[in-house]
Amino acid sequence: MILLVAADVNEVARLGKDFPWAKPSGCPRCRQPLWWHGFVPAYFSCLTEAVFLRRLRCSCCRAVHRLKPQGYWPRFRSSESDISASIHQRTTTGRWRRDQPRERQRQWWRRLKRMTAAVLGIGFAGEAADAFKALVSGGWVPVSTSFQCDNPGTGPPPYRSVPLSNCSWE
Ligand SMILES: [Zn+2]
Numbered sequence: 001m002i003l004l005v006a007a008d009v010n011e012v013a014r015l016g017k018d019f020p021w022a023k024p025s026g027c028p029r030c031r032q033p034l035w036w037h038g039f040v041p042a043y044f045s046c047l048t049e050a051v052f053l054r055r056l057r058c059s060c061c062r063a064v065h066r067l068k069p070q071g072y073w074p075r076f077r078s079s080e081s082d083i084s085a086s087i088h089q090r091t092t093t094g095r096w097r098r099d100q101p102r103e104r105q106r107q108w109w110r111r112l113k114r115m116t117a118a119v120l121g122i123g124f125a126g127e128a129a130d131a132f133k134a135l136v137s138g139g140w141v142p143v144s145t146s147f148q149c150d151n152p153g154t155g156p157p158p159y160r161s162v163p164l165s166n167c168s169w170e
């Protein structure tokens with residue numbers, strides 16, 4: 001099974017096999033203790049090199065599991081939840097979060113607009129936070145700079161020809 005754990009995929013890539021994985025408390029099938037069981041290479045969009053994910057083997061049912069980092073998009077230094085909270089706060093209060101760099105938040109906002117126009121269409125009627133949620137649930141990185149790199153979409157969309165000013169939110 002793939003066990004999702006809170007970890008920064010960028011740190012996993014940087015540290016390789018030295019990344020300090022936390023061992024899950026027990027086998028998800030039978031709850032018995034797990035043993036470390038080597039590594040398996042995996043590829044993430046936007047990271048050119050393979051990332052080594054930790055494997056575990058159950059001492060009881062012999063199932064082999066692997067840990068997969070979640071919570072961070074590749075190449076983003078802020079966590080998905082921090083980015084989401086920033087977009088949400090800006091949508092509802094018109095203010096940026098104080099605990100995140102303002103310029104970074106502006107950049108997320110600009111990229112979100114661009115992704116919204118290109119993926120959801122320039123006529124998308126919802127608020128920014130709605131667009132964010134819709135993009136995430138569609139499997140997109142909503143604050144991505146590039147389709148080819150971060151996103152599963154097919155082919156490059158008409159980026160430059162999209163009239164960004166037509167979004168319903170600014
Ligand atoms: Zn087991």
